[in-house]
Amino acid sequence: AVRPVPLEFTYAVTPVHETIEDLISRGRAPVYVVHFTQAQAVERAQALLSAKICDKAEKAAIAEAIGDFRFHTGFGATLSKLLRAGIGVHHAGMLPRYRRLVERLAQQGLLKVVAGTDTLGVGINVPIRTVLLAALSKYDGTRVRRLRAREFHQIAGRAGRAGFDTVGYVVAQAPDHDIENIRAVAKAGDDPKKLRKVVRKKPPEGFVSWGEKTFLTLVDAPDEPLRSHFRMTTAMLMEVLSRPGDCFAALRHLLEENHEPRPRQRKLILHTIALYRGLRDAGIVVQLDEPDADGKNVALSVDVPENFALTNPLSAFALAAFELLDPDSSTYTLDVVSILESTLDDPRPLLLAQRKAARDVAIAGMKADGVEYEERMARLEEISWPTPLAEEIAFAYGVYRQGHPWIASYQPSPKSVLREMRERAMTFTELISAYGLARSEGVVLRYLSDCYRVLRTGLPNSVMTDEIVALTEEVGAMVRDVDSSLVDEWEALTSHSGE
Known part of the structure; x- marks a missing residue:
């Protein structure tokens, strides 16, 4: 297929901020700077605050477009400062309404730079003239590797606005150590003695490097074939x-x-x-x-509400595990929540923060008790995030799996997010603040939205109590107050499916 906008490819051997400033000065904005972690994207955006991205008139136009948009404390305050300087941030860990604001400002042509992750390659709604890849290697969850041709082409293909740009620009950054070495050699000039004294900087340990040859190979390489990943749930x-x-x-x-x-x-x-x-x-x-x-x-064949749904492979196990709970127990509602939470995907940033908090408390106590360093480190390995009902859930799962061997591929994961919020009467903002999760608000909100959905649609009538109904309403109200889009879109879909 012929692209509506041809692409021009460049390999940059200047530091990222210099490359960005040069692109803006040459009229090649808006620039989307692609990183492969959320933290790197935010750090890049903050580092650009020292550069002159927008003039006073452009900043005034941004402020007017933002209007009375409500930013929460934490990352919201950081994002507000960045946007007013003409710099956007976009990644999956942000609240959906923040991402939509960045997209809206970008569509209006008000942002000169957007620092984000490679979600650009899956079609986010941000019009871009120049795509700047800060690296050509990424950690894929298992190992660090170079980009595949399909990944590169998906990202690069977003450069150039159809019907507006006559050309789209794709720029790849050289590794930092290569840039430093090139500058050191250039500084030495043609003097052989100075060239021999140049100490070349080595790449960090474990670093998967790339070069201009890698970049040109990716440009011309054919896409890897698509493979079906159909599965029955x-x-x-x-x-x-x-x-x-x-x-x-x-x-x-x-x-x-x-x-x-x-x-x-x-x-x-x-x-x-x-x-x-x-x-x-x-x-x-x-x-x-x-x-x-x-x-x-x-x-x-069971008594269930009209909107009842088994939303994941462990939902049927949860129904069986509910039978083990005592409805007269003072912790019945929290125990129902714990079983539901064990069937949901882990919000990893929050769980890791919980583990760190637990270990900090433990190590302070061990130091006060005079425990030796080696023993402290050994004990810390045994401390994880809170896992209420872990033994009971493991026992129930073992029994259930004997009669349902297909479930062996799916393990329950006990955790305490909604339960902790309930026990400590925490708001969403208090939870984010307590664990320093400003960059992962979206991850936490999606998890709480999942909790709300299973409370709404994953409980049979035999489990429902007035307290659980009230909890469901409270969680729904909390999620809507933070960002109503996740719940509203889900409820719109479920209402349409029932028509």
Whole structure:
């Protein structure tokens, strides 16, 4: 396919801030500076405050466009300062409403620079003339590696605004140590004695380097082939089972008419059968002898609310684990929350902050007790974030897994986020402040939104109490007060699906 805007590629051997200033002076803004961690993106934006990005008139226009937008304390105050200087920040850890504000200001042409992560490559709504890659290697969760051709092309392809720019610019930065070495050699000039005395800086240990050759190779390299990653989840299975008509025929079509290779399709079929048997054995669904009036041959067999949904593979396990709780216990509501939290994805930044806080308290106590350093370090390894009901959940999971072996691929993860907030009567702002999570507000908010969804749709009527209903309303109100978009969009989707 022919791109609507041709691209011009440049390899920069000047420091990032100098490269950015040069691009702006040459009329190549807005510039999106791509980093591969959220912390690096924010640090880059803050470092640019010392540069002259916008003049007084441009800053006045930004202030007028921001208007009475409400910034929270913490990262909100930092973002406000950056935006008023013409510098945006964009990454997944930000609150959605902050990201939308950055996108709106960028669309209005008010931001000269946006420092963000490689989420640019998946199509965020920020018009860009120049893409500046601060690195050509990234940590992918397992190891540090160079960018793949498809990743590079997705990011680079965002340069150039169709219908506005005649060319888009893609710039890649040389590694910092290479830039320093190039400058040292240039300073020595043609003097052989000075050149011999140049001490070349080595890359940091474990650093995966790149060079101009790497950059040019990525520019010309063909994209890696796309691979299907279809998988069947409990939620998807429940959706198909709830449709009118023959659900088994629909499942057969879904499992056989996809882009997975045949051996993978066979595994998916066996996995789906195991999921179905698990739902049936748990008493959640029952197979009908004859199709009903809607042609359905499977029906729900438990007393559940209209909006009930099993949203992840461990949802069925949670229903079984609720049976082990004592409704008359004073901690019943908190225990229900703990089981639900164990089935949700981990908000890693918050859990790591909780672990650090617990270890700080422990090490202070051990120092006061005179515990030797080696023993203190050994004990610290055993301290993690709070995991209420960990033993009970592990026992329940072990029993449940014996009858539902398919669930072995999904492990519960006990944690205490919503429970801690409830026990300590903490607001969202207090939680963020207590653990220093200003850069990860969006991660925490999405987690609390997930808590709200499972409280709303993941509990059968047999578990619901007045206190749980009240807690659900409080969590929903808290999430809406911070940023209503996550809840509003979800509720809009669920209301449309029920029409």
